[in-house]
Amino acid sequence: MPELPEVETTIRCLTPKLQGLEVTSFKLRFPGIVGNKEEKILKKLRGKKITGLRRRGKWILIDFDSDLSLLCHLKMTGQFLFCSSKDPIDKHTHFILCFKDRKEELRFRDVRKFGSISCHLTSEVLSFPQLGPEPLEVSFYRFRRLFQGRRGRLKSLLLNQNFIAGIGNIYADEILFEAKLHPLTPVFLLGEDELRILWKAMRFVLRKALKYRGTSIRDFKDAEGKEGDFQSHLRVYGKESIPCSRCRKRIERLRLGGRSSFFCSRCQKEKRC
DNA sequence: ATTCGGACCTGAAAGC
DNA sequence: TGCTTTCAGGTCCGAA
Numbered sequence: 001m002p003e004l005p006e007v008e009t010t011i012r013c014l015t016p017k018l019q020g021l022e023v024t025s026f027k028l029r030f031p032g033i034v035g036n037k038e039e040k041i042l043k044k045l046r047g048k049k050i051t052g053l054r055r056r057g058k059w060i061l062i063d064f065d066s067d068l069s070l071l072c073h074l075k076m077t078g079q080f081l082f083c084s085s086k087d088p089i090d091k092h093t094h095f096i097l098c099f100k101d102r103k104e105e106l107r108f109r110d111v112r113k114f115g116s117i118s119c120h121l122t123s124e125v126l127s128f129p130q131l132g133p134e135p136l137e138v139s140f141y142r143f144r145r146l147f148q149g150r151r152g153r154l155k156s157l158l159l160n161q162n163f164i165a166g167i168g169n170i171y172a173d174e175i176l177f178e179a180k181l182h183p184l185t186p187v188f189l190l191g192e193d194e195l196r197i198l199w200k201a202m203r204f205v206l207r208k209a210l211k212y213r214g215t216s217i218r219d220f221k222d223a224e225g226k227e228g229d230f231q232s233h234l235r236v237y238g239k240e241s242i243p244c245s246r247c248r249k250r251i252e253r254l255r256l257g258g259r260s261s262f263f264c265s266r267c268q269k270e271k272r273c
Numbered sequence: 274a275t276t277c278g279g280a281c282c283t284g285a286a287a288g289c
Numbered sequence: 290t291g292c293t294t295t296c297a298g299g300t301c302c303g304a305a
Binding site for chain 3: 077215
């Protein structure tokens, strides 16, 4: 479910609540989300204080004192909840952190169980996922350089976390519509002007999605259970056969690597070699 | 070397 | 109504 805006929204919601809290215990109800090795390391969290939360791509980092960090990925349906320990625990809640002098606890729930939590040394945690630059931090010059010598389709590249980190299926489609570029465009055909338009579109769409606190189409909720508002601003994603907001031609859908891509065939003309 | 399908899971919605 | 199929904000792996 979550891409950069949803992950960032989750972190912004959690940070003021978790900052400074000391771990007293944890419950692992479904060990599958952490490796067996990690289960051992997790015990080291007892007595540690949360110093802060960070995002890198779609990863969530929870930093503790004494050089420990949790590295978490929500995948499709993962969700963090900060709630009263008296609230009922449903069957999809897999991991719980409890804190000193607090009635609230941090829960990780994940219907599809794709998500993951692992524990690392803070000094090493970022070397684990091999990720491209942050879309909202990368300069145009570096962005342009990323494309040098690359092959393949434009949308596939935007989804490649190695290439750039944090964009997923919804925002890739929205960015391409904003930039008026076809998802199947071979990247070597892109010129300087188009790359600049793409870079601007990427920043525009992601910042707007952040402003509206993410997209809640199906599952996404922040750590207070609150939904995002960007779904009412989507222009192509999930809009098959609905008239394009720019030109009124019906939005089309195609399959790219097993995933749906929504686009306007009039606004986003396919480039030929 | 990219690209594809399948795998990992569950549940909602659509199709028949 | 009820059973079956399809689909889903992600990523990894192995095979064409």
